Amino acid sequence: MSIIKHILCAVDYSNTSSFALEYALDTATIRKAELTVVHVVNSHEEMASTSFKQLEDELIDWVEERNVSKIPIKKDILFGIPYVEILQAVTDIQPDLVVLGNKGHNINNSFFIGHVAEKVLHNTELPVLLIKAPVVKK
Numbered sequence: 394m395s396i397i398k399h400i401l402c403a404v405d406y407s408n409t410s411s412f413a414l415e416y417a418l419d420t421a422t423i424r425k426a427e428l429t430v431v432h433v434v435n436s437h438e439e440m441a442s443t444s445f446k447q448l449e450d451e452l453i454d455w456v457e458e459r460n461v462s463k464i465p466i467k468k469d470i471l472f473g474i475p476y477v478e479i480l481q482a483v484t485d486i487q488p489d490l491v492v493l494g495n496k497g498h499n500i501n502n503s504f505f506i507g508h509v510a511e512k513v514l515h516n517t518e519l520p521v522l523l524i525k526a527p528v529v530k531k
Contacts (some may be wrong), residue, residue: 399427401488403479406432409494413524414459417492422462426489429467430456431453431482433475445470464521476512480492483517495523 404410414430432452433444448470456468471478483491485524496507514521 397424397426397489399429399486399488400424400490401479401482402428402430402492402494403475403482403509404432404452404455405494406451407477407494407496409524409526409527410465411459411490411498412526413494414456415520416522418460418462418464419497420490420492421466421495422464427467428464429469429482429486429488431469431471431479433471433473433478435473435475435478476509476516478480479509480511480516483513483519488519490522491517492522492524496526 397420400417400421402414406413410422417430420426432448434448449468452468452470456466460466467484471482479491479493481486491513493510493513494507494509509519510523514523
C-alpha cells in the first residue's frame with residue numbers, strides 16, 4: 394500500500410471542485426494526511442477588483458463550509474496560469490497525491506477532461522485523482 398502523508402487539492406469553486414475537495418477531505422481523514430488546498434487566480438479583472446484579503450477570505454469560507462470534519466487544512470491563493478501554478482505547487486509542496494476536478498469553470502464539452510486537469514495529469518509523476526461531479530439523472 395502506498396503512503397499518502399500529504400495531499401494537494403486544487404479548486405476553482407465549481408461543483409466538480411467541491412466534489413474533489415470532498416474526496417481529498419475523506420482521503421486525508423482516513424490516511425491521517427496533511428491537506429493543502431490551492432486556488433489559482435488567473436483573471437486580471439479578478440485580481441484588479443479584489444484585494445488579496447478578499448480572495449483569501451473567499452477560499453477560507455469556501456473550504457470551511459465543506460470541511461465538516463474540521464480537519465486542519467492549509468489554504469493558499471496562487472496567481473497565474475492554473476496548470477502552471479498547480480504544477481509549481483506540486484514541486485514546492487511535494488505532496489504524495491494531487492486531487493482535482495476533471496472539469497471546472499472553463500468547461501468545454503468537446504473535451505473528455507478539462508485543459509487544467511489534462512496538463513497536470515500529463516506533467517507530473519505523482520498520482521493524480523481526477524474527480525467527476527455526479528450526473529443528475531432526469
